[in-house]
Amino acid sequence: MYLYDDYDRALVHERVAQFRDQVARRLEGELSEEEFLPLRLQNGLYLQKHAYMLRVAIPYGTLSATQLRTLALIARRYDRGYGHFTTRQNIQFNWIELAQTPDILQHLAEVDMHAIQTSGNCVRNITTEAFAGVAADEIIDPRPLAEILRQWSTVNPEFLFLPRKFKIALCSSLEDRAAIRMHDIGFYVYRGADGEMLLRVMVGGGLGRTPILSQPIREALPWRHLLSYVEAVLRVYNRHGRRDNKYKARIKILVKALGIEAFAEEVEREWQQIKDGPAELTDAEYQRVARSFRAPEYESLGSVDLAFGTQLASDPAFARWVEHNVRPHKVPGYASVVLSTKPGAAAPPGDVYAAQMDAVADWSERFGFAEIRIAHEQNLVLPDVRKRDLHALWQLAREAGLATPNVGLLSDVIACPGGDYCSLANAKSIPVAQAIQKRFEDLDYLHDIGEISLNISGCMNACGHHHIGILGVDKNGSEWYQVTLGGAQGRDAALGKVIGPSFDAADIPEVIEKVVGTYLAYRESEERFVDTLERIGLEPFKECVYRQRAVPA
Incomplete structure (x- = not known):
């Protein structure tokens, strides 16, 4: 997974210090709620019915064991002992006290996390599927491109005050598990005939009051032009998107009003002016980021595990869990495990208690490479588990209330x-x-x-x-x-x-x-x-x- 560099850390820590001062001024009455509103939203802080809610970004749904333990600490110390995972790979804490918010952000900053741009009319958290890098049907790992987009869009001054919020998702598997057609921009990453990485670009998707599926506007876009093309789309949207009515301000409304052909032509004209500029990606820049996503040192296990087969045959409950909650892995002898957050009436969908977070962090180290993913369906994923360890993991997950064998079924709400x-x-x-x-x-x-x-x-x-x-x-x-x-x-x-x-x-x-x-x-x-x-x-x-x-x- 990606590790912050000095620029990332400086930005996040400076933002924490800035917000600590803003919170102090609000509490002292120097800032009114109207003045404070845009400042708190820039840091993912909402005022809900009963308390403040803090939304924390989990870029492309990837967490380290250390980061998950920090989320558990926040849930235990500052909330009511749990956090809520969302459909866009964020976590929300629903019972936050304003005075404690800077301390929470400081905890996040110390493990390379933040809540920047999880709210407001800006580019939100960049998402992809929970099985990126390990899925058996994957073409290309989309996470390096997602990380490049994250770096480019974070506090990009040109796109911090868009007509409305803006969501981007990427996918590169035969099955789209990132719901890219329901996003403002969706990218499908694939290889051309010569092996070059290419992008199919779709725009204008979104649910809400007027649900619309995105439509393709560019086929076979060379990956080097990822940023310049997104910039062109955002400039057209920024220029023509409505600001007089928030219900008609999303890009999907603009695309529908102009028509997909006219919108694509406008984007193409804008892109031609900037595509060969400084936003063009280089091999060196891609490799700099991609190094953080190199495959871990997998064992040579082979595709047949006799002990695993015996466990399946002798334990029907375990076999049922494997059938529904275990996914194929691109490396023989490994699998990806979905930990269901949907035990039924015992807990709301997507809610995970602090003790469960700590347990999952422990399992990620014991059974994998200290990495956890957040799925679009609000479940947790351990991406790299040896098949021979699945039975032991299942027993622990069952004790912790995270092994309901219902992934993809009706109760996986x-x-x-x-x-x-x-x-x-x-x-x-x-x-x-x-x-x-x-x-x-x-x-x-x-x-x-x-x-x-x-x-x-x-x-x-x-x-x-x-x-x-x-x-x-x-x-x-x-x-x-x-x-x-x-x-x-x-x-x-x-x-x-x-x-x-x-x-x-x-x-x-x-x-x-x-x-x-x-x-x-x-x-x-x-x-x-x-x-x-x-x-x-x-x-x-x-x-x-x-x-x-x-x-x-």
Whole structure:
């Protein structure tokens, strides 16, 4: 993983000192809340319903064991003993006292972490998939390019005051696990016929109030032009993006208004003026960064492990966990392990306690190379585990509550903090998620249902990517929930469609049960939910869900 240099450390420590002074002035009354607002947002500090929330960046979802232990320390000392991992590879602490914020940022700075640009109208945390560098289906490790983008975009003065927040994701696997089509810019990294690293550039994606999937504007962009092309896109957006209405300020609205062809032409004209300038990347610069992502010293283990096979055959519970929570690795004898943060009603999705963080840090050192990843689905990943160690790891993870064998199943719910914390939310997310998980806590039934995803958002901002699931809406001061079907991320990304009038929170578990029941009644062989839905359409689901139900006006 990337190690900060002297420039990185100087920037982060100077920002901590600056914010410590700003917090002191706010507490002494020298700064009003209106004056303090942009200053705290620049440091990832939000004022929520009950307390301040601090959002910490985890660039491209990679943590060291030392960094995870620091997050555990912050959770234990300054919060209520836990942190919440988000869909964009950040962690949020929901119960922060303002006076303690500079000390928290100092702890982060000491382990090369920060909260810079996790809020505000700027380029946010650069993301990629949790299995980057180790995935069996990976073409090129995208993390060096992600790190180059991180360095270039951090406190870049030209792009600190964009019309709205701006999100970038990269992917270079046969399966898109970074949801790149749901970002303002998404890059697919691949190799050309001559082996050169090339980029497919897609722009204008985003969820929220107006969900839109990104569209390609450039094919076969040479990697050397990564920064100059992003700069051209951002300049066009900065120039033409709306600033009079924040609901229409995202780049997706600009692309839709201009049309993808006109937007691409505008970007091309801008890019032609700057593409051969100082932003052009060199081999030396790429290699400087890429050295931090060289593969660790893997053992020569071979692809067959007799002891592992025996453990699978003799322990059905272990075999079930391996089936759902273990992923193929590019190196024979190794695997990547997904530690589920979704134990059901016992804890909200994405919440991890300090003791669990410490345990995961220990396991990353014992079973891997002291590295942890954060997945888009809010789970934790140990990327490099020897297959012969999987059984021992599973036993420890089960004791710690991190081994629920439900990755990719219905109870692997993605959810934002919702109305329990967020001042923007229309409705609660966590109680609804837990009610559904309780209804579907029978693991045998879950495995019979098969691959199906459920996402929940408490408002139109779509932090939980509700377009494949449930959206909380406000009806005259009451909390109601719309249900959408048909959404998907990945190479076949799609936006879900609302099936009809909204439901009261108490009805949601039964509604989901009816949706699942309809799927099971109509599916053919091992057909996935999305395939069944595409084949039969929405009507059978709507008819089942709304049968014998009084529809509210």
